[in-house]
Amino acid sequence: MTTANMRQIGVGILGWGVALVMFLPILIIGVTAFKTEQDAYALSLIFTPTLDSFREVFERSHYSTFVYNSMAVSIISTLLSLVIAVPAAYSMAFFPNRKTQKLLLWMLSTKMMPAVGVLIPIYLLAKNTGLLDSVPGLIIVYTLMNLPIAVWMAFTYFNEVPKEILEAARIDGANAWQEIWHLLLPTTLPGLSSTALLLIILSWNEAFWSLNLSSVNAAPLTVFIASYSNPEGLFWAKLSAASFLAVAPIMAVGWVAQKQLVRGMTFGAVK
Amino acid sequence: MTQQTIILPTPATPIAPPAPGRKFSPAKLLLTPSVAMLGLWMIVPLVMTLYFSVIRYNLLSPDQTGFVGLDNYRYLLEDPAFWPSIGHTLVLIVSVLLISVVGGTLMAVLFDQKFPGRGIARLFVIAPFFVMPTVGALIWKNMILHPVYGLWSHLFRLVGLEPIDWLADYPLWSIIVMVAWQWTPFAFLILLTSLQSLDQEQREAAQLDGAGPVRIFIHITLPHLKRAIAVVVMIESIFLLSIFAEIFTATAGGPGTETTNLPYLVYSIGLQQFDIGIASAGGVIAVILANIVSIFLVRMLAKNLRGEYDQ
Structure with missing residues (x-):
């Protein structure tokens, strides 16, 4: 065998060792x-697989309510962030002025304020x-929290659109609306959808605001799982089933959107 | 040396410059919602925090009000939990930064080499970053660090050692491990991305010149990663300053106040003891700490925007 x-x-061997330790x-x-x-406490790999824990998670708790809250909060806040951010990004990418760069930096700097x-x-x-312990309350907070990232990412995707294509369309007599609808959206759709994926990940896993602003009615999965931390909630199999689904x-x-994660979370500082 | 790691796009040249002298500008109109909302989101709560921090405001004694100057800050600074909480905050940030940057760099170098199944192994490595913090905290607390049933206790008993109650005996370290487990993948992903933009020819040339792997790492790889490491440090610092969910879930700031960091202290004073005034003073201190970090980050991003690193 060669060296x-x-x-x-x-x-x-080393790479897979590291991977398994991290994934363990x-x-x-x-x-x-x-x-x-x-069986749960034995840490053994020999056991008869069962779906009982999943069934119990759904039957005993209002698990579907927490799933619903998580989905509603992350999906709606993501859509709202995009609806507000895309026009701003469009304006900054295609109609920049002297203040544009400062404005962009200011938007990013709002993300740096500690919650x-x-x-x-x-x-x-x-x-x-x-709005305390309400789904709309969480949606508002998450929308604002993710807005700078949404503006930033949409801006970078718009900026990558070759200007020649837009000019050609304009010469062919396309108006602004046609330009956006038929040219800009189709070419930037992959970028905008991965922006959406990143925002969904961030709001799905967000736990500072959810723990502080929701308890019963609006609690997403992050809050529900945290309720297992009290001693009487030490049911490992059910905790695992609930966590696994969450x-x-x-x-x-996340695995699909890993490239966009680098772009969005470093504000383009690393490519 | 190439500085291709960081390229921020500069705004495109305008396709159709807005008509001069026109009052109504659609470009401005499109910007307004974002700017207004972010402005409100940033300024209103911040002003409120500042205001609350100089008045007497306790939800349990609503009749006591009025301006108290810096009294809230004095009470906070005299709180026996305050200085330890600043200490815990800093130890947490610095330790997690060290673990994630050193670990992330080594892992990035490892995963920059080809090996069978690298793509899948890489997914395994970054997976912890996508685990919600409360789930991560409970896995570690119950299944790994638990004094009786945890993985470590099983391993310790296997080699004949007395199991350790990690969360009782080394609470802050337990939190650090949980948080580092989540943030090392982030550092890894960013550093690997940066590493993959490294010029292969440069490395091969160095190899031909007889440079060993260690010298290549020190003289070529590390300088190339410098900026990416700076970015990781700054971004992680901002997130780590607000670590809350792991502490809330795994230790509730305890035992005693041994894992109480600044966010948890503010939460505990404000939302558990209902002293809005003193909690707000803590919030102001957190903002000041974050600003120290973000000034550097914003300055660096500003340089990028002006294209100073674009050669």
């Missing part, structure tokens, strides 16, 4: 979710307007 081959095998905690819930409550700095007033505002779909989305 190059040996090296590749060594790198492979997720693997544990993936396995425990299919065990019975008695805890505004926790108290947001909590009180939500309380006094009846994590698996968004992980699939």
Whole structure:
């Protein structure tokens, strides 16, 4: 065997070792979710798989309500962020002026304000307007929280559109609306959809605001899972089943959108 | 050395410059909702936090009101939990940064090499970043660090050692491990992305000149990663300053106040003891800390926007 081959095998063992160690905690819930409550504490891989825990999660708790809240909050806030952000990004990408760069930086800088700095007033505002523990309340907060990322990402995608195509369309007599509808949206749709995926991931997993602003009615999955932390909630198989369902779909989305994650979360500073 | 890692697009040249002298500008109109909403989102709560921090405001004694100057700050600073909480916040940020940057760099270098199944292994590595923080905290608390049933206890008993109650004996370290587990994949993903833009020819040339892997890493790879590392450090600092869910779920700030960081302290004073005034003073301090970091980040992004790194 050549040294190059040996090296590749060594790198492979190391790489897979690292991957399994990082993935182990997720693997544990993936396995425990299919065990019975008695088997769950054994950490053994020999057991009869069962779907009982999943069934119980759905029957005993209002699990579907939490799923519904998570979905409503993340999907609607994502759509709202995009609806508000896309026109702004369009304006900044195609009609820039001297202030555009400053404005963009200012928008990004709002993302750098720590949530805890505004926790108290947001909590009180939500309380006094009846938005505390309500789905619309969380939607508003998540929309605003993700707006800078949405503007930024949409801006970079618009900026990549070759200007010649738009000019050609204009010469052919297309008006602004036709230009947006027939040219800009189709060419930037992949970018905008991956922006949407990133925003959905961020709001699905968001836990600072959800823990502080919701308790019963509007609680998304993050809050529901946190309720397992009290001692009487130590049911590993059910906890695992509930966690597995909460994590698996968004992980699939994350794997698809990993490139966009780098772009969106570093504000384009790393490509 | 190429500085291709960071390229921010500069705004495109206008296709149709807005007609001069026209009052009504559609471009401005499109911007207004975003600017107005972000402005409100940023300014209103911030002003309220500042205002609450200088008045007496306790939800449990609503009749006591009035301007108190810096009293709330004094009470906060005299709170026996305050300085430890600043300490915990800083230890948490610095430790997680160290673990995630060093770990992320080593893993990125490893995954920059070809090996069988690399694509799938890579998905496994980044997976923890997509786990919601409350789930992550509970997996670690119950299934890995638990003194009786946890994975570590099983392993310890297997080699004849007495299991350790991690969350009771090393609470802050337990939190650090949980948070680092989530953020190392983030650093890894960014550093790997940056690494893949490294010029292969440069590395091959160095190899031909007889440079070993360690020297290539120090003289070529690390300088190339410098900026990406700076970005990871700044972005993670901002998120790590607000770490809350892991602490809320795994330890509730305890035992005692051993895992209470600044966000948890503000939460506990404001939403558990209902002292809005003192909690707001804590919020102001968090904003100041975050600003120190974000000034550097914004300055760097501004340089990028002006295209200073575009050669």
